[in-house]
Amino acid sequence: MTSIDQTRRLRVVFVGHVDHGKSTLIGRIFYDTKSLPDGKVEQMQAACAAENMEFEYSFLLDALLEEQAQNITIDTTQIQFKTAKRPYVIIDAPGHKEFLKNMITGAASADAAVLLIAANEGIREQSRRHGYLLSLLGIKQVVVAVNKMDLVDYKQEVFDQVVRDYTAFLKEIGMEARQFVPVSARNGTNVALRDLGVPNPMPWYSGPTITDMLDTFEPPKSLTELPLRFPIQDVYRFDDRRIFAGRIEAGSLKVGDTLIFSPGSKTGVIKSIEVWNAPEKTSAKAGESVGITLTEQLFIERGHLASHQTDAPIESNCFKARVFWMGKSNLAIGQRTKLKLTTQELDAEIVSIERIIDASTLEALPGDRGYIARNDVAEVTIQVRGALAFDNADRNALLGRFVLLDGRQVGGGGIIFGGTYSDRTQPKSANIFWSEGNVTPEQRYARNGHKGAVVWLTGLSGSGKSTVARALERELFNLGIQTYILDGDNIRHGLNSNLGFSPEDRVENIRRVAEVAKLMAGAGVVAITAFISPYQADRRKARTIACEAGVDFYEIHVAAPLEICEQRDPKGLYKKARTGEIKEFTGISAPYEAPESPEITVATGNQSVAESVAQILVFLRQRIKVDAEFEI
Amino acid sequence: MNLDFREHPAYAKLYPAPVPNVPPVFFPETIARGDAAHLDALEAQSIFLIREAFHHFKKICMPWSMGKDSNVLIWLTRKAFGGHIPYPLLHIDTTYEFPEMIAYRDWAVEYHGLNLIVKINEDARAGRGAYAERGPIGYDTTDPVTVTHELKTVALQQVMAENQWDALITGIRRDEDPTRAKERYFSPRTKDFEWDYKDQPPEFWNQFTTSCAPGEHVRVQALLDWTERDIWMYIQKEGIPIPQMYFARKGKDGNKYRFRSLGCWPISGPVESEADTIDGIIEELANTKTSERAGRAQDHHERNAMQKLRAKGFM
Numbered sequence: 001m002t003s004i005d006q007t008r009r010l011r012v013v014f015v016g017h018v019d020h021g022k023s024t025l026i027g028r029i030f031y032d033t034k035s036l037p038d039g040k041v042e043q044m045q046a047a048c049a050a051e052n053m054e055f056e057y058s059f060l061l062d063a064l065l066e067e068q069a070q071n072i073t074i075d076t077t078q079i080q081f082k083t084a085k086r087p088y089v090i091i092d093a094p095g096h097k098e099f100l101k102n103m104i105t106g107a108a109s110a111d112a113a114v115l116l117i118a119a120n121e122g123i124r125e126q127s128r129r130h131g132y133l134l135s136l137l138g139i140k141q142v143v144v145a146v147n148k149m150d151l152v153d154y155k156q157e158v159f160d161q162v163v164r165d166y167t168a169f170l171k172e173i174g175m176e177a178r179q180f181v182p183v184s185a186r187n188g189t190n191v192a193l194r195d196l197g198v199p200n201p202m203p204w205y206s207g208p209t210i211t212d213m214l215d216t217f218e219p220p221k222s223l224t225e226l227p228l229r230f231p232i233q234d235v236y237r238f239d240d241r242r243i244f245a246g247r248i249e250a251g252s253l254k255v256g257d258t259l260i261f262s263p264g265s266k267t268g269v270i271k272s273i274e275v276w277n278a279p280e281k282t283s284a285k286a287g288e289s290v291g292i293t294l295t296e297q298l299f300i301e302r303g304h305l306a307s308h309q310t311d312a313p314i315e316s317n318c319f320k321a322r323v324f325w326m327g328k329s330n331l332a333i334g335q336r337t338k339l340k341l342t343t344q345e346l347d348a349e350i351v352s353i354e355r356i357i358d359a360s361t362l363e364a365l366p367g368d369r370g371y372i373a374r375n376d377v378a379e380v381t382i383q384v385r386g387a388l389a390f391d392n393a394d395r396n397a398l399l400g401r402f403v404l405l406d407g408r409q410v411g412g413g414g415i416i417f418g419g420t421y422s423d424r425t426q427p428k429s430a431n432i433f434w435s436e437g438n439v440t441p442e443q444r445y446a447r448n449g450h451k452g453a454v455v456w457l458t459g460l461s462g463s464g465k466s467t468v469a470r471a472l473e474r475e476l477f478n479l480g481i482q483t484y485i486l487d488g489d490n491i492r493h494g495l496n497s498n499l500g501f502s503p504e505d506r507v508e509n510i511r512r513v514a515e516v517a518k519l520m521a522g523a524g525v526v527a528i529t530a531f532i533s534p535y536q537a538d539r540r541k542a543r544t545i546a547c548e549a550g551v552d553f554y555e556i557h558v559a560a561p562l563e564i565c566e567q568r569d570p571k572g573l574y575k576k577a578r579t580g581e582i583k584e585f586t587g588i589s590a591p592y593e594a595p596e597s598p599e600i601t602v603a604t605g606n607q608s609v610a611e612s613v614a615q616i617l618v619f620l621r622q623r624i625k626v627d628a629e630f631e632i
Numbered sequence: 633m634n635l636d637f638r639e640h641p642a643y644a645k646l647y648p649a650p651v652p653n654v655p656p657v658f659f660p661e662t663i664a665r666g667d668a669a670h671l672d673a674l675e676a677q678s679i680f681l682i683r684e685a686f687h688h689f690k691k692i693c694m695p696w697s698m699g700k701d702s703n704v705l706i707w708l709t710r711k712a713f714g715g716h717i718p719y720p721l722l723h724i725d726t727t728y729e730f731p732e733m734i735a736y737r738d739w740a741v742e743y744h745g746l747n748l749i750v751k752i753n754e755d756a757r758a759g760r761g762a763y764a765e766r767g768p769i770g771y772d773t774t775d776p777v778t779v780t781h782e783l784k785t786v787a788l789q790q791v792m793a794e795n796q797w798d799a800l801i802t803g804i805r806r807d808e809d810p811t812r813a814k815e816r817y818f819s820p821r822t823k824d825f826e827w828d829y830k831d832q833p834p835e836f837w838n839q840f841t842t843s844c845a846p847g848e849h850v851r852v853q854a855l856l857d858w859t860e861r862d863i864w865m866y867i868q869k870e871g872i873p874i875p876q877m878y879f880a881r882k883g884k885d886g887n888k889y890r891f892r893s894l895g896c897w898p899i900s901g902p903v904e905s906e907a908d909t910i911d912g913i914i915e916e917l918a919n920t921k922t923s924e925r926a927g928r929a930q931d932h933h934e935r936n937a938m939q940k941l942r943a944k945g946f947m
C-alpha cells in the first residue's frame with residue numbers, strides 16, 4: 001500500500017468568472033498529473049484532428065463529466081486527481097446553471113479553493129462575487145491563478161496589476177490569497193509541471209505552481225484548541241442511563257468537568273462518557289460524536305449548548321449577521337422563518353436590513369428594500385423567539401453560522417458578527433462586586449430576581465389595552481416584579497407634549513415610547529406599553545430598537561372585534577369618528593394593521609380581563625425568570 | 633437448522649456452497665491500522681447523521697441488505713445509541729437470496745437483537761392480484777431489470793405504505809456509482825419515490841432537510857462519504873461480523889472466487905480473488921480497476937440501467 005492512499009482526499013473547489021479558464025485548468029491538471037485513463041488524451045486528440053478542430057484541455061473535463069453521466073467506464077471517484085503528495089477531489093465542477101445553490105452546497109465542504117482570473121480581462125464581476133462567497137463560507141486556503149498569461153505576452157506588469165487589485169479587494173472582505181500564480185492553463189505553464197520541454201516564458205516568476213500550492217494546504221483541523229462547545233443533539237433513556245448525545249464541535253471535555261448549559265445557567269458535572277464496544281473513555285475532543293451522563297438529574301434537552309463556565313458562548317435573542325439567500329421566494333423583514341444553528345432551532349425574523357451588498361463591488365445596493373431576494377448577500381439584524389447560544393464567526397466558525405429555512409428546505413445561510421460576550425461565571429459570594437467595568441444586565445437581573453423586558457400591547461381603541469395593562473401591572477407588582485406602564489396619559493402630556501396626530505408625529509410618538517421602554521427594560525423593569533400603535537412598520541421599529549439594545553420585546557395583540565370596541569366606546573370616540581368630528585380615527589377612518597406574528601394574542605372580545613392577564617402571565621413568567629442558581 | 637446448501641441451485645455454477653454446518657458468519661480479527669485515522673471522522677459524521685435522523689423523524693426504519701455496508705450501519709447505530717437499535721430493520725427478500733445469506737440473517741437477528749421486518753412481494757412471485765395477468769415475476773420468466781423493480785422497488789413501496797415510514801436510513805456511498813455523486817445526506821423523495829436530482833435542496837454546514845410532507849419520505853444516507861475501502865478498513869478496525877461470502881473459496885474450476893457485492897443469486901457473479909482475509913480484500917481493492925457492481929448482471933442489462941432504477945426509487 002502506498003502512503004498516498006492513506007491520506008485523506010483534499011476537497012478543492014474551482015471558481016472564477018465564466019470563460020476565465022476553469023475547465024481548461026482542471027483538464028490540464030488531470031493531464032499533467034497523469035490522472036486520466038490510459039489513452040484518453042490520444043483518443044481526444046485524434047477525434048479533434050478528424051473534425052479539424054483544435055484540441056482543448058477543457059474537452060477532457062467535459063469528456064469525463066459526459067462519461068460520468070453516461071455511466072460507461074468512469075467511476076465518480078475519477079473526478080479526482082493525484083499529485084505526488086496526495087489525492088484530491090474536485091467538488092462541483094463548473095458549468096451548471098443553478099450556480100449559487102450548487103456552489104454553496106459544494107464549496108461549503110471544500111478545504112481549499114482555486115480562483116481564476118484571466119490576465120487579459122482582469123477582475124470581473126464573478127471574480128469578486130466568488131471571492132466574497134468563499135469568505136462567507138470561511139474558506140481560507142485560496143490560491144489565485146492568474147490565467148491566460150500567454151495572451152498578455154507573459155508580461156509581469158499585467159500579473160502585478162491583477163495581484164495588486166485583487167489583493168486590495170480581498171483585504172476589504174478580510175481575506176488573503178495564499179499565493180498568486182501566473183498561469184497559462186492552455187500551455188501548462190506553472191500548472192503542475194515545471195519542465196514542459198520549452199523555455200520558461202516567465203523567468204521572472206520562480207514561485208510555486210498551482211499543484212505545489214495545493215500540496216501546501218491542510219485538511220481541516222478540528223477545533224480542539226478552542227473553548228468547549230458541545231451542542232446537545234438528543235437525550236436517550238433506552239435503559240437506566242440518561243445519555244446526553246452530541247458531537248463536540250470545539251474544545252474537549254473530561255469526566256469530572258463542570259458544564260454550563262446555554263441558554264440558561266444550569267450546571268452539571270460529567271459522570272461518564274458512554275461508549276459501546278470500545279475501551280473505557282474519560283475524555284473526548286472536538287470532532288467526536290459522544291454520549292455523556294451527568295452526576296445529577298438536570299432537565300436538559302436538544303438545543304442546549306454545553307460549555308465550560310469560563311469562555312461560555314454568547315446568549316442573546318438578537319444579533320447581526322451577513323447572510324446569503326437562495327430561497328425560491330423573497331425573505332421580507334418581519335416574515336417568520338426558522339433558524340437552525342448547530343442543534344438549536346428557533347423561530348426567527350429579520351428585523352432590519354442594514355445593507356444589501358453587491359458582492360462584486362461590495363457596494364450597498366441603492367434603494368431601501370424591505371426584503372432580501374434570491375442570490376442576495378446582505379447585512380441584517382436577526383431576532384429569534386427565545387434565546388440563542390452562539391459565538392461570533394471569527395471566534396468559532398462552527399458556532400457562528402446558521403441557516404434560515406425556506407419552507408422545509410434550507411433557503412439561506414449566514415455568519416454572525418459583532419456579538420458581545422458577557423461573563424457568565426457564577427459569582428460565589430453575595431458580597432463580590434467588580435470594581436471595574438459596568439454593571440452587567442445579568443447582575444441587574446440577578447439583583448431584581450427577574451429580567452427586564454418590553455411588553456408591547458397593541459390593539460384598537462376600546463379593545464382593553466389600558467385595562468389589561470393595569471391589571472397586568474398589579475399582578476406583576478404583587479409577584480415582586482419591577483414594572484411600569486407607559487401610556488397616553490403619562491407620555492402625551494410630558495415627553496411627547498410637542499407632538500400632534502399627524503402621520504409623522506404618530507411615528508415619532510411611537511419611536512419615543514419605544515426608546516423609553518427600552519431604557520426602562522435595560523434598567524431591569526418590565527415596561528408595559530399601551531398604545532394603539534396601528535402600523536406594522538412602527539411596531540417593527542420598536543422591536544428593532546429593543547432588540548438592538550439586547551432587550552427582549554414581546555408583542556401582545558389585544559384583539560377585540562371592531563363592533564365590540566365600537567359598542568363599548570368608553571370615551572365616546574367612535575361616535576365622534578362616525579360623525580366625522582374626529583378625523584383619521586383608527587378602525588373607522590384610518591387603518592389598523594393587525595400583527596402578523598405577535599408573541600401572544602389575547603381575545604378580549606370574548607374573555608375576561610383576568611383570563612387575558614393570566615394568559616400573558618403564564619407566557620411572561622417563563623421568560624423573565626432568572627434561574628434560581630443565578631443569584632448574587 | 634439445515635446448514636447444508638450443496639444441492640441448492642445458487643451454487644450450481646463456479647462458486648461452491650459453503651462447508652456444511654459452519655455458521656455463515658466471519659468474525660474479523662480486530663486490528664488497529666496505522667492508516668485508519670480518517671475513519672474516526674467518518675464514524676463521527678455517520679453517528680451524527682443517524683442521531684439527526686432519529687431525532688427528526690417519528691417513524692423511521694433502516695433497510696438492511698445483510699451486506700457489508702448494512703452491517704456497518706448496524707454497528708454505527710449501536711454506537712450512536714449506547715448499544716441499542718431503536719428502530720426496526722427491513723429486509724426486502726427477493727426470494728433469490730443465497731441460502732447462506734438467509735442463515736446469516738437468522739444468526740444476526742439473534743446476535744444483535746434485531747427487530748427485523750422481512751418483506752416479500754408475494755403477489756409478484758405468485759402472479760396474483762395486480763400480477764394475475766402478467767403471471768409470476770422471477771428470473772426464469774422476466775428480464776432482470778423488471779425483476780429488480782418488482783421484487784425490490786415495488787416491495788419497498790408496499791412495505792412503506794404499510795408502515796408509513798417517513799425516513800429510511802440507508803447505506804448508499806458516493807463512490808458506488810456515478811449517479812450518486814450529487815446525492816445529499818438527507819435526500820427527499822416524493823410519494824412515487826422519485827428523486828429530483830436536478831433540483832435538490834441546498835445542504836451545508838450540517839443542516840439538512842429534516843421534515844417532509846405526508847406520504848413523502850427522506851432517505852438519510854449515513855455512509856455517503858465512505859468508500860468501499862473505508863468500509864473494509866472499518867470492519868477490520870472494529871471486528872464487525874459479516875457474511876462468509878465476501879471471502880475467497882476455491883471454485884469448481886480450481887480458481888478462487890469471492891463476492892464483492894451480494895445480490896440475487898441468478899444474476900450475481902463472483903470475482904476471481906485470492907482474498908481470504910480483510911487485509912487481502914483491502915490489498916485487492918487498492919489495485920482493482922473494475923467497479924464494485926461489475927459482478928451484477930442487472931447493471932449491464934441496459935445502458936443507464938442504474939440511473940433508471942435510481943430515478944424510480946431503488947436504493
Ligand SMILES: Nc1nc2c(ncn2[C@@H]2O[C@H](COP(=O)(O)OP(=O)(O)O)[C@@H](O)[C@H]2O)c(=O)[nH]1
Nearest residue numbers: 018019020021022023024058147148184185186
Ligand atoms: N490563450 C489561452 N486561452 C485559454 C487559457 N485557458 C483557457 N483558455 C480559453 O478560454 C476559454 C474558456 O475556457 P474554459 O476553461 O472553458 O473556461 P471556464 O468557463 O472558466 O470553464 C476557452 O476557449 C479556452 O481555450 C490559457 O491559458 N490561454
